[in-house]
Amino acid sequence: MTNVNGRLNLEPDFRPLAARMRPRRLDEYIGQSHLLAPGKPLYEAINRGLLHSMILWGPPGTGKTTLAEMVTHSADATLDRISAVTAGVKDIRAAIDTAKQRAQSQQRRTVLFVDEVHRFNKSQQDAFLPHIEDGTIIFVGATTENPAFELNNALLSRTRVYRLKHLDDADIEQVIRQALDDTERGLGARHLVLAENALKYLIYAAAGDARRALNFLEICADAAVDKQIDLNLVQEAVGSRQAVFDKQGDAYYELLSALHKSVRGSSPDGALYWYARILQGGGDPLIVARRILAIASEDIGNADPRAMQLALNAWDTFNRVGPVEGERAIAQALIFCAMAPKSNAVYSAFNQAKKLAEQYPDLPVPKHLTNAPTLLHKAEGYGVDYRYAHDYPHAFVAGERYLPSAIAAVTLYQPNDRGLEKQLQEKLNWMKQQHQNSIWQRGDDD
Structure with a gap:
């Protein structure tokens, strides 16, 4: 194994398998073909060493950190990292100051990788804006949450959002086999034998997460007897597949x-x-x-x-x-x-009523619908000629009007022909016919 200076390094590498197997070049990267296939903008940017600020949005284990490293390496820049879980504005300022000093003394650009960027509040996110604009940093934020909900519009307008997806089963299988075969960084030197049904269970348990797949594989490798990894070992080491659920995500x-x-x-x-x-x-x-x-x-x-x-x-x-x-x-x-029979008639009618109230917020209540608690109100015409529905056949006053005259022709509630609403529609039709046939009609004077 060689170190960063290209010299032989005889010291053991105690990093987890997932860290050792992190792709170093585009040709080692597995998955995300919708972003990293030849001809795709991100692929071409990395290939040509062209830097731009970006948000990498996707589930855990899909390669967000790896992409940040590739972007940095391709442009011969320096990668600085902060995590929004533990960092604050003070740490942001320190990272910016370091980037400025590096640009002045080394003429070298800085990629600032911010993990879990959605955990920063608005003021913390705003702290990056002027330094993205003036080129002090190339901002790469990683998030598992929808940026449209979790990140400021000002930050989004200065970055390009890339959506990373869960790896499919074929991708996860490739990740596992690559780790089993790689003698330099992986488990190749151990000559492990992974049973086919054990492989399938590992793929199932990983649930599209490459890091999880490699972590599970490493646990199994350490527990293997006679270099054999069978289904029982995998099931005992991995346990049941965990559900993905986060009430904030x-x-x-x-x-x-x-x-x-x-x-x-x-x-x-x-x-x-x-x-x-x-x-x-x-x-x-x-x-x-x-x-x-x-x-x-x-x-x-x-x-x-x-x-x-x-x-x-x-x-x-x-x-x-x-x-x-x-x-x-x-x-x-x-x-x-x-x-149950379905109807959104109530939902639609209520939404239309709210819009109608916004459009006509100050139409007066028709006098016949108002209350007249005092003699003065009665003298002003409040409650005049109100017709008490229970005094009429079917408790229905044909020809009456219950909307302001300006919107008297509006129909809000329109039931459908399913369930009880079919009967309600029949009643509405009957009432409409009664209104039309009535000799008496309420006038337009409110």
Whole structure:
């Protein structure tokens, strides 16, 4: 093994396998072909040593740190690192000062790699802006979270965002085989034999994370007997595959979105699976209970009003009897909502009503709809000619108007032909016909 000066280094390398196997050149990099295939902008930039500030967004173990190192090496620059987990504004200033001194004394550019950049607050992110603009640093931020939600627009406007994806199974297999064969940095000198079913389980357990795959492989290699790595060894060393769930991260919103859309699409199987995924990842069942209440109003509405009551009952059951029975009650409500007739008529009508109120914020209440608590109000015409609905057949006043005259022709609630709303539409049609046939009509004078 050689050191950074190209001399033979006989000292053992105690770095983890994942660190030793980190790609040094583009031809060693595995995955992310959508970014690093020949002809792609990032590939060409690295190949030509052209530096620009960037945000590398992707799950753990997809090569964000490696890309930062490649960018730096290709341009013969110096890489400085800070982590937003432990650093503050003082550390940012120190890194900037070092970059300035390096540029002045060595005429050498600095790539500042900021890991977990989404953990910096607005003022900390703002501290980078003038130094990105004047070229003091080439900024490379790494994040597992959506930059559109977690990073300032000012920082995003000065960088290029690259989305890194989970490695697919073929990529993970290549990572594992490369480590088994490499005699200089990997495990090649041990001549290990990895059973085919053990390889498949390693790929499954890695879940698209190259670092995780190599860490698991190293654990198995250290525990191997007679250089054999079989399925039992891998399963004991790796354990069960861990669910990805973070209530502050993308996975949280993605799972909730999948659950919501499964219910909306009337898939009880999809709804139950995503619910179980949330539970497996340690998510709070009441997160789902709250979402079911939203679904009952947004996606079911008056097509089956029982959905909202059942959602409330499930929430109440969870609070009364605890998680063991309560989680099942939430599952019951979830299935009911998935199978219920769907309507977004209430959701749409309410949104239109809010827009209408914004458009006409000051239309007066028609006098016949106002209250007249005093003689003065009555003298002013408040409540004049109000027609009490219960005094009329079917408790309905044909020809009456309940909107200001300027928007009297507006129709907000338009039920569909599913579930109870079919009957509600029939009633609306009947009332509309009664209005049209009525000899008496409320005038336009408000």
